[in-house]
Amino acid sequence: MNLLIPPNFRTHFAELFRQAANAITTVDPTLRIELARTKQAIHGDYSCNLAMQLAKTLHKNPREIAQSLVDHLPDSPYIEKTEVAGAGFINIFLKNAAKQHYLTFVLRSKDMFGTSNVGGGKRIQVEFVSANPTGPLHVGHGRGAAIGASLSNILTAAGYAVSREFYVNDAGRQMDILTLSTWLRYLDLNSIEIPFPSNAYQGDYVKVMAGLIHQAHGQRYVHQPESLLQDLPIATNGETDDTDERLDQLIANAKKILGQDYAYIHNFVLTEQLGDCRNDLMEFGVEFDTWFSEQSLFDNGLVAHTIQLLDKKHFLYQQDGATWFRSTRFGDEKDRVVQRENGQFTYFASDIAYHLNKFERGFDLVINIWGADHHGYIPRVKGALQALGLDPARLEIALVQFAVLYRNGKKASMSTRAGEFVTLRELRQEVGKDAARFFYVMRKSDQHLDFDLDLATSQSNENPVYYVQYAHARVCSVLSQWEGDRADLVDAGMAALTTAAELALLQKIIDYPDVIEIAAKELSPHLIAFYLRELASEFHSYYNSTRFLVPDTSIQHARLALIASIQQILSNGLRLLGVNAPDKM
């Protein structure tokens, strides 16, 4: 047996079972042979349910088939014994030596342990956050950021070539509203008071940007503000006249009044907000390879081109002056407008162009991480891809449910308009980057997340992230007090690791690459968080029951090799989640 590089035991055994199955019957080559980790030690380390799967077609007793499979199973140097159990499970017991020797592999692999090539270098794009650059990121964006970044790291570890992308919505009405809001605040600084619409952006950051413009350019952008209020729809019922129509007319007037200067302010606020966003995310440990501008799709004519393509394929029609896409042909509940009566393309139109562009860039798989409120949007986007002749299965959409903040046992309000939402930056300051990153991926992403600020702050010692980090720090502490050379541990004899706790820890270590593989396949970063907590738990228990710095060097080295391996995995796993692994706490 090759002692240097042990196999992935699950795929290794699956292959053996396939050979055994072929020996007793003709097996469908597409049949997936599943090896599962057992929950209980008496069932061994891995179990296979192949006999039960074959029972139907063979019309035989599953236990009988299981015994036959075991009889035909090729020899493996890693198997201690096999047993037929229960309804027809085949349980595999690994040799202790195989488990023990695995530590050498872990310690040799170091930072690379856990990585694999199951992705085969396939190109994947992960698009996430993609928040409108119209204000600070809030805690909802934070969850998308944490999940997207962790998932990207996991996919990279699993052997995919990952590209992280942020789609910048710099072309739409929201940006115009922000531009107008900023200009109004700027006029206010120049002692020109115009009633501030309640449906414009209220946040203080708007005043800050207005101040920056005022500071740099003085009165440069004060233009005939008196005509701003021309042609506004008349309020019909009292003061609550801040309608969308009114806001749009204000924007139109501002564009007319400002002329070229409108573009300056628009560009200024965009640059400011994007810069703030990028900075915020960087401090959160989240970085992107590409910031893709929506506006560029218009500038390059890609939106018009894409709509023409759809038209050529006869998926468009005119009605009520607008242009519609026949998304009902692809399972959507109604057709969707791509070009409005006024000639403007809709957001959907540019989004089709964007997704076409993604695939034209050569990605094998495209993953969008969206807020769950966008779920109704999926059929039309996939439909558009199909209409363009692309396989919609190459677009995978991971929905992330909202994070609901709780403070003092009550829901914290997150109304943007009232300006009282909690920003990601505030959250980071309150609970710290590590706790926030870990907390965000502690739940399955398609589950609602209750983010208890009181638990994450005042009782921060009970936060799970400290539990994992503490395990890492404890190992570091032991190793630093040991007077030896870490390199000596790599080839230490591991035969002394024979207790139930030690063998269970060894198996847990062996599981790590599988966890990454499954987390990548299922797009489920939370599996890493759960695994790390379990590993830390088993370590803490072991720590309390066993001394490491014992006189007998063969025992000492074996145990230190074990905990050094644990430390390596904790460090590697936390890195995937964007969490620090401190040496001291």
Next chain:
RNA sequence: GUGCCCGUAGCUCAAUUGGAUAGAGCACCAGCCUUCUAAGCUGGGGGUUACAGGUUCGAUCCCUGUCGGGCAUGCCA
């Protein structure tokens, strides 16, 4: 009204996607520091997996219905 998602211990959540006796953390109770970090450990009680049927060797998972919750149903982005 219609569509999608969800309902698991007092609370917050898992369960290798159909596997063996459904698991953790909080919270509660009782213990463990003169010895490598007590942000830790050990033990204990806690469940008809919302409810009722169905499919099969086997169901928290799949199907049907009922009840309850969330989201979506723009020529917004």
